[in-house]
Amino acid sequence: xxxxxxxxxxxxxxxxxxxxxxxxxxxxxxxxxxxxxxxxxxxxxxxxxxxxxxxxxxxxxxxxxxxxxxxxxxxxxxxxxxxxxxxxxxxxxxxxxxxxxxxxxxxxxxxxxxx
Amino acid sequence: xxxxxxxxxxxxxxxxxxxxxxxxxxxxxxxxxxxxxxxxxxxxxxxxxxxxxxxxxxxxxxxxxxxxxxxxxxxxxxxxxxxxxxxxxxxxxxxxxxxxxxxxxxxxxxxxxx
Numbered sequence: 001x002x003x004x005x006x007x008x009x010x011x012x013x014x015x016x017x018x019x020x021x022x023x024x025x026x027x028x029x030x031x032x033x034x035x036x037x038x039x040x041x042x043x044x045x046x047x048x049x050x051x052x053x054x055x056x057x058x059x060x061x062x063x064x065x066x067x068x069x070x071x072x073x074x075x076x077x078x079x080x081x082x083x084x085x086x087x088x089x090x091x092x093x094x095x096x097x098x099x100x101x102x103x104x105x106x107x108x109x110x111x112x113x114x115x
Numbered sequence: 116x117x118x119x120x121x122x123x124x125x126x127x128x129x130x131x132x133x134x135x136x137x138x139x140x141x142x143x144x145x146x147x148x149x150x151x152x153x154x155x156x157x158x159x160x161x162x163x164x165x166x167x168x169x170x171x172x173x174x175x176x177x178x179x180x181x182x183x184x185x186x187x188x189x190x191x192x193x194x195x196x197x198x199x200x201x202x203x204x205x206x207x208x209x210x211x212x213x214x215x216x217x218x219x220x221x222x223x224x225x226x227x228x229x
Contacts, residue, residue, distance in 0.1 A: 033215040044222040045158070045205065052215065091157050101146060101209055101216050102171070105157030 002027050004094045006106035013082045014114050020067075021077045021109045023092030029053075033095040034068070034075045035103070040088040048090070051075065082113045118142075119221035121206050127227045130196060136224045138189040138206030147189040148218065149181060150205040158205055164189060165211070196228045 003026045013019035025034070036048040051059045051068050058066050063080045079086055092106040119140045128134050138147065146165045150158035163171035164183040178200075180192040189206055203223045209216035 035217070037220075045220040047217055047219070050217060089155070095215065097215075101163070101211075101218070102160060103158075103218070108155065108157055110155070 002029075002094055002096055002104045004092055004104050004106040006090075006092055006109050008109045009107070010110045010112075012112040012114055013079075015082055015084060017082055018078060018080045019082055019111065021079075021090055021092075021111065023075045023077070023106055025073050025075065025092075025094045025104075027073070027094065027096060029096045031097055034066075035093040035095065036064070036066070036075075036077045037091045037093060038086075038088045039091065039108075040085070043088075045091070049077065079111075084113050084115060087111060087113045119206055119208055119219050121204075121221040121224050123224055124222070125225045125227075127229065128193065128196065129229050130198075132196075133192070133194045135193065136191040136204055136206075136226075138191075138208075138221055139187055140208040140219070140221075141187055142208065142210075142219070143186075144208035144210050144219075145186060146209045146211055146216065147183065148207040148209075149179075149189070149191050150207065152203040152205055152223070154203075162191075193226075196226075198228050201226055201228045 005024045032053045034051045038048045039045040049061045065078045067076045089108045091108050093103040122137045149161040152158040161175045162181045167183045182190040205223045206221040207218040209218045
């Protein structure tokens, strides 16, 4: 069974500081995909970053980067220079192969950026 | 353009009403999805359409009836809903339904069943 765990239900960070959101997953697959999605309050869910398991290099998108540890089954998201617009619910998602593109979502981390 | 649009934004309906939710994308994507999301919870997959055919139905009650009239449009017909069906209904699309396809989400329809 595939499971995704986000152990931090809520987090806060001062504006301009760095914060790391954790995500662990459990799978017996070797080739899969990992995603972080952001859902601001009353706004739509948008993709933050994705990582292919076969790539050793960690994905980065501007202020967002991941620390992907395949052996440890860990996929944390680092947000640098936090901005007020980063306040949102963040969902980690795992996608195994050959499942019709189905996500396994974590329970989410609610991040608040404090001015 | 990675836009998925959904109408209406909000919907209030009684348990005997029939209503429909609409989702549209013009990105040429061939897979479309319906999700249900309760407050502060992750989305739960309901249906997947791949090339306009229903490929996944996650044991959703028959009071929810999906329809995919063409490759750009996805509907969700609602009938005889229960108050516990009140939620945010999200539509998403992806280029295909193979592995690793990024899904793009719409803003959702917030449904309240009285």
